[in-house]
Amino acid sequence: MKQIVVVGAGPAGMMAAIKAAENGAEVTILEKMKKPGRKMMITGKGRCNITNAADVPEIIRNIHGNGRFLNSSMRAFDNQDVIYFFEGLGVPTKVERGNRVFPVSDKAQDVVDAMVERLHELGVAIETDTAVKDILTQEGKAAGVRTKTGAIYKADAVILCVGGASYPGTGSTGDGYEMAKALGHSIAAVRPSLVPLVAEDEWVKDVQGLSLRNVRGTLRVDGEKVAEMFGEMMFTHYGVTGPIILSMSRTASEYLAEQDRFVELSINLKPALSEEKLDARIQRDFEKYQRKQLGNALVDLLPHKLIGPVLDSAFLAPDKPVHQITVEERHRLVEALQDLTLVITGTRPLAEAIVTVGGVSVKEINPKTMESKLVPGLYFAGEVVDVDGYTGGYNLQAAFSMGAAAGNWCVWND
The missing domain is CATH 3.50.50.60 (FAD/NAD(P)-binding domain)
Structure with a gap:
């Protein structure tokens, strides 16, 4: 035996x-x-x-x-x-x-x-x-x-x-x-995988705990797309986590280990809509809330916590009256909704990773x-x-x- x-x-x-x-x-x-x-x-x-x-x-x-x-x-x-x-x-x-x-x-x-x-x-x-x-x-x-x-x-x-x-x-x-x-x-070489990502953007702390479903995350390195996932994610006090983030984290950790690489995460909050359809949807909301300020006119489109970050990304003031929004400003809003970007500076420690690479x-x-x-x-x-x-x-x-x-x-x- x-x-x-x-x-x-x-x-x-x-x-x-x-x-x-x-x-x-x-x-x-x-x-x-x-x-x-x-x-x-x-x-x-x-x-x-x-x-x-x-x-x-x-x-x-x-x-x-x-x-x-x-x-x-x-x-x-x-x-x-x-x-x-x-x-x-x-x-x-x-x-x-x-x-x-x-x-x-x-x-x-x-x-x-x-x-x-x-x-x-x-x-x-x-x-x-x-x-x-x-x-x-x-x-x-x-x-x-x-x-x-x-x-x-x-x-x-x-x-x-x-x-x-x-x-x-x-x-x-x-x-x-x-x-x-x-x-x-x-x-x-050992490094983390299936691990949350750390973002440098301060606004993530204000939206921590917010979960998003049916979004598309795109990982870009030096402006080039290296990974893309559709599904769920969540904001934390340090950055982002959730299924699509964890799945892209292996790729992120690989590039983050290299020097002088610029890693960013783009979030498409409305991936099911084309730019034209999203613009049409925004126009309908603006018609509905034409007497309100911009920040209060997006309540049907976005979770309340995300309205500020999206408007900041579009360089739009939340207190601007809806009826004063120009076509160019509306297009900036469409872009922000489909390309809300975070700068990724690292991963959480290996001790917090679900899986070890290497x-x-x-x-x-x-x-x-x-x-x-x-x-x-x-x-x-x-x-x-x-x-x-x-x-x-x-x-x-x-x-x-x-x-x-x-x-x-x-x-x-x-």
């Missing part, structure tokens, strides 16, 4: 342990936190977006950080397999907008509890409050691990699933990068088995690997697919 040690009890680690145990291995999970699945508990705002119901090629396209690396592992254990897996554990699922798959209960706790119960059924030992210091090798092969207290766990294979460097309070503190690096692995280089990992090409018997899965995707269940799917591959092949490989 093979002895397998899994380092980390997140989604990838628990899936790897389950698959290894189902294949007859004796498995031990070492988890530094007090409970397994800490980061899973906060995914999907506590609802756990376990996967996406799109077809596999579409999922891979939405894993913009080395998605093609997952071709083999995801086809071996795809999104339908994930759904069947959880439904088999008594966690029924549902599909919501954007093909996002959630447990019917809307409780991440149910997902974690189901995996932990399956681990117990299989006789997997879960040792919490146990932080691993380094991976041991013998004759060039992985032979076990040493904990920070000096305890040694011998193994025929080690699966490293300690996560990235985001949300360190859940246990993802970047430890895995150092362990892998010590064995000769290259670590792709990690163990995929060039040094067998994409079919997840085994290290440098150290036989060492496997990787999850966010410690240089793989990351958009919001929508793609990152958890990647973790489950990699974990399943590592858990299967660590037993099947000689």
Whole structure:
């Protein structure tokens, strides 16, 4: 019976342990936190977006950080397999907008509890409050691990699933990068993804907490469009967040890491309307509120908090009577409504990111088995690997697919 040690009890680690145990291995999970699945508990705002119901090629396209690396592992254990897996554990699922798959209960706790119960059924030992210091090798092969207290766990294979460097309070503190690096692995530069953006514009503080739906965000760098998303966003005291912002943040962080790049976010508040139709809509409102001041004539068109920033962007005074607005001023208002611009100066810290960009280089990992090409018997899965995707269940799917591959092949490989 093979002895397998899994380092980390997140989604990838628990899936790897389950698959290894189902294949007859004796498995031990070492988890530094007090409970397994800490980061899973906060995914999907506590609802756990376990996967996406799109077809596999579409999922891979939405894993913009080395998605093609997952071709083999995801086809071996795809999104339908994930759904069947959880439904088999008594966690029924549902599909919501954007093909996002959630447990019917809307409780991440149910997902974690189901995996932990399956681990117990299989006789997997879960040792919490146990932080691993380094991976041991013998004759060039992985032979076990040493904990920070000096305890040694011998193994025929080690699966490293300690996560990235985001949300360190859940246990993802970047430890895995150092362990892998010590064995000769290259670590792709680490930076935040799925993270809020920081704006220099003071007015965002006045509109903090305001959510917008059905808007189009365009990220521009030095005046050139580099990303565009349609959907929801929200203003905060430091800048912007929400689904479309998080999805564009990976691109933003890439350019922000370079010197002397001017990054800005353009918000089209009325993307469903052409300039002509929006102008016609404004004229109707002006006719309705012709005896009012401009600032009071936009209440049907905009949330109250945004009227000031939009008028400032259009260089229009809120107290100017509507009947005095010129055609040229009205056109400036149309432009401001469809190109409300913020200067982006940074991202929130990596500790606040949902996902880490970077990690163990995929060039040094067998994409079919997840085994290290440098150290036989060492496997990787999850966010410690240089793989990351958009919001929508793609990152958890990647973790489950990699974990399943590592858990299967660590037993099947000689």
